[in-house]
Amino acid sequence: MEPIDLRSDTVTQPSNEMRAAVINAELGDDSYSEDPTVKKLEDRVADLLGREDALYFPTGTMANQAAIQVHTDPGEMVICDEKSHIYRSEASGIVEWTGVQLYPIDGGDRGIPRPEQIKIANENLNTPPDSSSTYSTNIGLLTLENTHNARGGLAIEPGRINDSTNTAAQIDVPTHLDGARLWNAAVALDIPISKFTEGPDSVMVSLSKGLGAPVGSLLVGDRIFIEEARKVRKQMGGAMGQAGIIAAPGISSLNNIEELEKDHRNAAYFAAGISEIDNMIVQNPETNIIIVDISDIGLAGEEFIERLRMAGVLGTLLGDHLVRFVTHRDIDKDDIEIAIEHIKQVF
Numbered sequence: 001m002e003p004i005d006l007r008s009d010t011v012t013q014p015s016n017e018m019r020a021a022v023i024n025a026e027l028g029d030d031s032y033s034e035d036p037t038v039k040k041l042e043d044r045v046a047d048l049l050g051r052e053d054a055l056y057f058p059t060g061t062m063a064n065q066a067a068i069q070v071h072t073d074p075g076e077m078v079i080c081d082e083k084s085h086i087y088r089s090e091a092s093g094i095v096e097w098t099g100v101q102l103y104p105i106d107g108g109d110r111g112i113p114r115p116e117q118i119k120i121a122n123e124n125l126n127t128p129p130d131s132s133s134t135y136s137t138n139i140g141l142l143t144l145e146n147t148h149n150a151r152g153g154l155a156i157e158p159g160r161i162n163d164s165t166n167t168a169a170q171i172d173v174p175t176h177l178d179g180a181r182l183w184n185a186a187v188a189l190d191i192p193i194s195k196f197t198e199g200p201d202s203v204m205v206s207l208s209k210g211l212g213a214p215v216g217s218l219l220v221g222d223r224i225f226i227e228e229a230r231k232v233r234k235q236m237g238g239a240m241g242q243a244g245i246i247a248a249p250g251i252s253s254l255n256n257i258e259e260l261e262k263d264h265r266n267a268a269y270f271a272a273g274i275s276e277i278d279n280m281i282v283q284n285p286e287t288n289i290i291i292v293d294i295s296d297i298g299l300a301g302e303e304f305i306e307r308l309r310m311a312g313v314l315g316t317l318l319g320d321h322l323v324r325f326v327t328h329r330d331i332d333k334d335d336i337e338i339a340i341e342h343i344k345q346v347f
């Protein structure tokens with residue numbers, strides 16, 4: 001039997017509708033901005049997110065790094081949460097591309113650096129011995145994440161995002177939001193997605209996670225920012241020819257936003273089921289990510305994952321005692337019931 005794959009929402013197979021969209025896509029050379037399908041996707045996403053312009057990227061990682069490069073100069077500090085994706089999960093690419101230093105802060109249980117923390121960071125960096133001296137370091141950017149992946153798919157409310165972006169703006173620091181799963185936050189909180197993008201200067205969203213597109217992410221912001229990002233994308237080798245062939249299923253994936261609710265229901269159901277197992281400490285999911293603390297189970301992380309695999313269920317090890325499960329479009333309630341049953345048998 002095929003294992004029930006809860007490693008990530010990136011493992012989905014493209015739907016028939018997406019495959020048909022590939023066949024019928026109208027194409028042109030996007031490195032000359034002449035691919036009508038890419039243009040259509042960019043316009044749709046800019047519209048949905050309530051921003052002037054959007055730019056299509058092969059991956060979220062490239063879009064995040066291009067955004068950071070546009071916002072900063074080499075040597076500047078980028079304030080981020082210490083569990084953020086850009087800090088922990090992009091193979092330090094940021095430092096390679098942009099030459100910035102990362103300034104990780106414990107953003108607390110919501111993973112969002114608070115206004116006080118941003119002010120303190122600013123004082124720490126600019127004090128010795130005064131802000132105009134040759135010693136001081138500039139803060140070039142604040143980055144935030146929504147939903148917050150490593151902290152358990154937390155759906156961060158727009159007010160909390162804006163408190164931090166406003167504080168950053170007061171000290172002339174722009175904000176980039178890593179919104180790979182921002183769609184999930186909007187659906188979980190039942191707030192229009194454009195409400196989440198008012199504070200940050202730029203936002204990255206992915207089509208290749210819960211929405212189920214085979215590849216693709218977009219960066220949104222104002223027109224001038226996107227112009228500059230287009231140049232950086234070229235430098236990174238991300239200007240693609242007839243990219244409409246991969247953008248077309250991305251357009252179809254925008255029809256799947258409301259259906260994320262199903263993934264959230266399945267996540268809640270899965271969490272409730274496995275929390276009945278002794279010593280399984282299950283974080284209450286807010287979206288499609290479930291984080292389980294296995295410290296009290298008495299198995300090393302790798303061993304736990306191996307037992308899980310033998311039971312026909314796949315998860316991801318996050319640290320030695322944290323395991324992540326993600327529900328997605330190719331998982332239905334029956335799969336979840338089977339997964340719970342199998343995990344109960346093993347543990």
Ligand SMILES: *Cc1c(COP(=O)(O)O)cnc(C)c1O
Pocket residue numbers: 058059060061062064085086145147149178180181206208217
């Ligand atoms: C997946 C993810 C990314 C990167 O997206 P890729 O397309 O895999 O490069 C960035 N940020 C967060 C929070 C993610 O979950």
